[in-house]
Amino acid sequence: MEINQIYVNLPVENVQETRAFWTTLGFSINEHYSDEKAICVVMKENHIYIMFLKEDFFSTFTDRPVAGGETTQTLLAIAVNSREEVDIMVKTATENGGSAYSEPQDHGWMYQSAFSDINGHQWEVMFADASKITDKK
Amino acid sequence: MKINQIYVNLPVKDIQKTKEFWINIGFFVNEQISDERAVCIIMSDHIYVMFITEEYFQTFSERPVPKGDTTQVLLAIGLNSREEVDQIVNAAVANGAYQHEEPQDYGWMYHNSFWDINGHGWNVTFADPSQMPQEYK
Secondary structure (H helix, E strand, C coil): CCCCEEEEEEEECCHHHHHHHHHHCCCEECHHHCCCCEEEEEEECCCEEEEEEEHHHHHHHCCCCECCCCCCCCEEEEECCCHHHHHHHHHHHHHCCCECCCCCEECCCEEEEEEECCCCCEEEEEEECHHHCCCCC | CCCCEEEEEEEECCHHHHHHHHHHHCCEECHHHCCCCEEEEECCCCEEEEEEEHHHHHCCCCCCCCCCCCECCEEEEECCCHHHHHHHHHHHHHCCCEECCCCEECCCEEEEEEECCCCCEEEEEEECHHHCCHHHC
């Protein structure tokens, strides 16, 4: 079985501020799927999208209450195309209301940094150089 | 900004049961990055889901893992036919998941959903772009 698309749906308090944050990081918005209750951030055209939904709207899709920000149910790891892009994204995020929660890690073939966005969702940003992968997990 | 891959990381109680569940639904495992603490499910060339034991998951976040009483993320995945949508949900339910809502048929889009054995919510969709209403184009 293979899927063709994923939409990761996350609750947010303020859709407009969330839109500004992710636009500032350099991502585009799919306006067809965006309105005052939700925005659709395009991470990889035709394949990977993040939907940020206003908490009261998000809660209509689940029979459990929306997490209050004191727990972590998901960590989202995204791969970009260079070390520079990793650093730029984390720097831009922290300058715009996000926060770093761990130090960058350099594994040689893989470089990784992380930020928590303005809604407390945690993002692991990485660049992996496939040509340098040794026979290692 | 564009990403090239996403790894959705989710905490689970039992790796072996989780692995069997997702194999029974029809997905493949990337054994190279799976071990007794984590299993990597291949959803497409670009999209992976890492199920990680709660203890190990905990080492990546300063916040505790939720106890299953809240929702912080809902994952929507796109498949290639209506039959695949029903097949995956039926297989999930036969293997310990439960159907979250009745299937919904919008003509151009067909939608079904399940909550997996670890309580993570999955919306499964087939969309036929050729039948998409004009307002979405």
